[in-house]
Amino acid sequence: MATRDELAVEYFKCTKRERAVFEAGIKLGTVYHQFIGTPVSASNVRSLEKAIEEGVKVQPFVDDVEVRIDRKSLRKKRNEFDYQSLTGAMLDVRVGIRIEEIFVVARMRYVEELNYPLMFVERISES
Amino acid sequence: MATRDELAVEYFKCTKRERAVFEAGIKLGTVYHQFIGTPVSASNVRSLEKAIEEGVKVQPFVDDVEVRIDRKSLRKKRNEFDYQSLTGAMLDVRVGIRIEEIFVVARMRYVEELNYPLMFVERISES
Amino acid sequence: MATRDELAVEYFKCTKRERAVFEAGIKLGTVYHQFIGTPVSASNVRSLEKAIEEGVKVQPFVDDVEVRIDRKSLRKKRNEFDYQSLTGAMLDVRVGIRIEEIFVVARMRYVEELNYPLMFVERISES
Amino acid sequence: MATRDELAVEYFKCTKRERAVFEAGIKLGTVYHQFIGTPVSASNVRSLEKAIEEGVKVQPFVDDVEVRIDRKSLRKKRNEFDYQSLTGAMLDVRVGIRIEEIFVVARMRYVEELNYPLMFVERISES
Numbered sequence: 001m002a003t004r005d006e007l008a009v010e011y012f013k014c015t016k017r018e019r020a021v022f023e024a025g026i027k028l029g030t031v032y033h034q035f036i037g038t039p040v041s042a043s044n045v046r047s048l049e050k051a052i053e054e055g056v057k058v059q060p061f062v063d064d065v066e067v068r069i070d071r072k073s074l075r076k077k078r079n080e081f082d083y084q085s086l087t088g089a090m091l092d093v094r095v096g097i098r099i100e101e102i103f104v105v106a107r108m109r110y111v112e113e114l115n116y117p118l119m120f121v122e123r124i125s126e127s
Numbered sequence: 128m129a130t131r132d133e134l135a136v137e138y139f140k141c142t143k144r145e146r147a148v149f150e151a152g153i154k155l156g157t158v159y160h161q162f163i164g165t166p167v168s169a170s171n172v173r174s175l176e177k178a179i180e181e182g183v184k185v186q187p188f189v190d191d192v193e194v195r196i197d198r199k200s201l202r203k204k205r206n207e208f209d210y211q212s213l214t215g216a217m218l219d220v221r222v223g224i225r226i227e228e229i230f231v232v233a234r235m236r237y238v239e240e241l242n243y244p245l246m247f248v249e250r251i252s253e254s
Numbered sequence: 255m256a257t258r259d260e261l262a263v264e265y266f267k268c269t270k271r272e273r274a275v276f277e278a279g280i281k282l283g284t285v286y287h288q289f290i291g292t293p294v295s296a297s298n299v300r301s302l303e304k305a306i307e308e309g310v311k312v313q314p315f316v317d318d319v320e321v322r323i324d325r326k327s328l329r330k331k332r333n334e335f336d337y338q339s340l341t342g343a344m345l346d347v348r349v350g351i352r353i354e355e356i357f358v359v360a361r362m363r364y365v366e367e368l369n370y371p372l373m374f375v376e377r378i379s380e381s
Numbered sequence: 382m383a384t385r386d387e388l389a390v391e392y393f394k395c396t397k398r399e400r401a402v403f404e405a406g407i408k409l410g411t412v413y414h415q416f417i418g419t420p421v422s423a424s425n426v427r428s429l430e431k432a433i434e435e436g437v438k439v440q441p442f443v444d445d446v447e448v449r450i451d452r453k454s455l456r457k458k459r460n461e462f463d464y465q466s467l468t469g470a471m472l473d474v475r476v477g478i479r480i481e482e483i484f485v486v487a488r489m490r491y492v493e494e495l496n497y498p499l500m501f502v503e504r505i506s507e508s
Contacts, residue, residue, distance in 0.1 A: 007494055011501040014402060021399045022487070022502055025406025033415035034165055036339060037290035039157070044181035051178030054171030058210045083185045085290060088339065106403070113388055120392040121403055134367055138374040145275045148268060149360070149375055152279020161287035163466060164417035212417060215466065233276070240261055247265040248276055288419055293411070298435035305432030308425035312464045337439045 020099045021121060023061045024106035027095045028119045031056060031067070032108065038086045045069050048086070056095060063103070064096035070110075088117035101126050147226045148248060150188045151233035154222045155246045158183060158194070159235065165213045172196050175213070183222060190230070191223035197237075215244035228253050274353045275375060277315045278360035281349045282373045285310060285321070286362065292340045299323050302340070310349060317357070318350035324364075342371035355380050401480045402502060404442045405487035408476045409500045412437060412448070413489065419467045426450050429467070437476060444484070445477035451491075469498035482507050 012019050035052055049067045056065040070090045092109040105123040110116070139146050162179055176194045183192040197217045219236040232250040237243070266273050289306055303321045310319040324344045346363040359377040364370070393400050416433055430448045437446040451471045473490040486504040491497070 008492075008499060008501075011492070011499060011503075013504055014502040018399055018402045018502065018505070021395060022402045022406040022500075025403040025408075026410040026500055027406075029407040029410025030166070030414045033291055033411045033413075037287055038161055039182045039185040041185045044178070044185055047174070047178045047181045051171070051174045054174045055166045058166040058168045058171055060210065083187065085342065087341075111389075111392070118389060118392060119403075119407055120389075121395040121399065122392075123394055124399070135365075135372060135374075138365070138372060138376075140377055141275060141375040145272060145375065145378070148272045148276045149279040149373075152276040152281075153283040153373055154279075156280040156283025157287045159287075160284045160418050164414055212469065214468075238262075238265070245262060245265060246276075246280055247262075248268040248272065249265075250267055251272070284420070292415055293436045293439040295439045298432070298439055301428070301432050301435045305425070305428045308428045309420045312420040312422045312425055314464065337441065 016099055017102050017124065017126075020061070020097050020102040020104045021106075021124070023099070024095060024097045024104045024121065025119070027056055027059060027062065027065075027097070028093065028106055028108045030059070031091070031093050031095075032088055032117075032119075036086055036088060039083050040069065040074065040086045040090075041083060042071070042074050045071065045074060052093075056093075061097045061099055062095060063098040066094045068092040091117065094122070103127065143226055144229050144251065144253075147188070147224050147229040147231045148233075148251065150226070151222060151224045151231045151248065152246070154183055154186060154189065154192075154224070155220065155233055155235045157186070158218070158220050158222075159215055159244075159246075163213055163215060166210050167196065167201065167213045167217075168210060169198070169201050172198065172201060179220075183220075188224045188226055189222060190225040193221045195219040218244065221249070230254065270353055271356050271378065271380075274315070274351050274356045274358045275360075275378070277353070278349060278351045278358045278375065279373070281310055281313060281316060281319075281351070282347065282360055282362045284313070285345070285347050285349075286342055286371075286373075290340055290342060293337050294323065294328065294340045294344075295337060296325070296328050299325065299328060306347075310347075315351045315353055316349060317352040320348045322346040345371065348376070357381065397480055398483050398505065398507075401442070401478050401483045401485045402487075402505070404480070405476060405478045405485045405502065406500070408437055408440060408443060408446075408478070409474065409487055409489045411440070412472070412474050412476075413469055413498075413500075417467055417469060420464050421450065421455065421467045421471075422464060423452070423455050426452065426455060433474075442478045442480055443476060444479040447475045449473040472498065475503070484508065 052067045089110045097104045108119045111118045179194045216237045221234045224231045235246045306321045343364045348361045351358045362373045365372045433448045470491045478485045489500045492499045
């Protein structure tokens with residue numbers, strides 16, 4: 001009898017390598033759109049990084065993940081009402097996806113010369 | 128010269144007590160709509176609670192906050208693709224707002240007899 | 255036998271007027287944290303305003319809502335990868351809450367002199 | 382002189398076909414995590430579908446997108462406080478990504494036999 005994973009695989013009309021890249025894209029889209037807008041300051045930046053990392057790890061095929069929020073972009077509170085919301089430009093995220101022998105590393109980070117946060121495939125290896 | 132807080136106060140056409148209740152509502156709406164959908168499992172539930180708490184504390188007038196995610200509603204992973212997303216029914220959040228002598232406690236929790244997560248004002252005190 | 259609304263009311267330890275202000279706060283927190291980060295450009299700005307308005311109207315006690323996204327802040331696409339995400343500074347939201355004879359108007363808009371998007375109570379009336 | 386698109390391409394350590402699949406994954410992760418939790422009812426379901434579609438179209442390389450929210454899962458309001466939040470199980474999303482001659486169709490939909498919303502690659506073609 002087929003396991004659920006075997007059933008799921010049937011839906012994919014692509015190679016295993018392409019599936020791994022697809023999963024990597026899902027994870028970066030998830031981080032960006034789940035967490036952008038979250039209140040952030042120097043006091044909670046570390047716990048937010050950790051929560052994003054652990055949220056990503058819960059998802060399928062995630063082998064490893066590192067999240068860095070740029071400390072320099074966290075300004076001092078200017079008044080009682082003031083706080084910052086997490087933006088894409090503050091984030092540097094690297095996620096490793098493994099499906100059997102395929103390993104994909106994808107990344108999102110602000111790229112100066114492009115002037116926006118780029119999501120890209122940094123490496124694909126098979127072992 | 129007016130400080131920024133003094134300037135901001137001018138915008139509020141209500142009592143200080145009403146303002147405190149308004150701020151409490153903002154915080155609960157924030158928690159619900161920022162974090163619902165976040166990937167959650169037994170492995171990251173504590174770090175997610177902490178990240179929500181610290182995200183709320185960053186916001187203005189927050190004196191105290193407690194976030195509990197119901198462990199019983201976190202099922203075992205059924206397969207590689209499976210993970211849960213945080214829902215309103217899993218959350219119990221209590222936030223304390225202080226504006227000078229006014230203290231408001233507001234809460235969101237799933238109420239069995241109503242069959243949905245209710246946000247309500249638990250207490251207002253002046254001291 | 256008590257209706258559900260009568261049961262819910264029991265949870266509120268405050269006046270009806272305070273409850274209306276609390277509900278107004280929830281709605282503005284919801285708009286901010288649900289929609290910040292949404293991809294936006296000149297081509298979808300009107301449909302996004304409408305979707306936010308109709309999403310707010312679904313919520314309890316909402317009598318009226320107007321959402322404006324600042325067109326001037328929507329820059330031209332700079333390249334194929336480029337798009338903008340909705341920010342708080344782009345939004346002007348006014349929501350009217352009615353609970354029986356109480357009517358509350360609350361607003362979120364970017365305030366130049368404060369340099370951030372302020373949520374405030376614009377008016378409370380009884381009729 | 383290199384255009385911005387040419388600069389961006391340099392970051393991708395994969396084939397064009399893999400890049401198209403990666404972009405498709407980003408879009409589905411975006412839809413899920415940006416819009417899950419949005420207040421939804423029979424009255425705003427169409428405007429929400431349209432807003433999601435137009436939000437996706439704003440993103441790079443999107444050729445086509447269809448969003449369907451399951452009407453059967455939208456229950457009647459049970460009381461004044463009651464409303465539903467959009468869940469993954471309600472969504473059927475198909476997105477077409479084009480990078481030059483590569484065309485990828487990816488989909489997210491609830492799969493009965495798996496009991497969760499699956500994101501998968503439905504088709505890759507070159508023309």
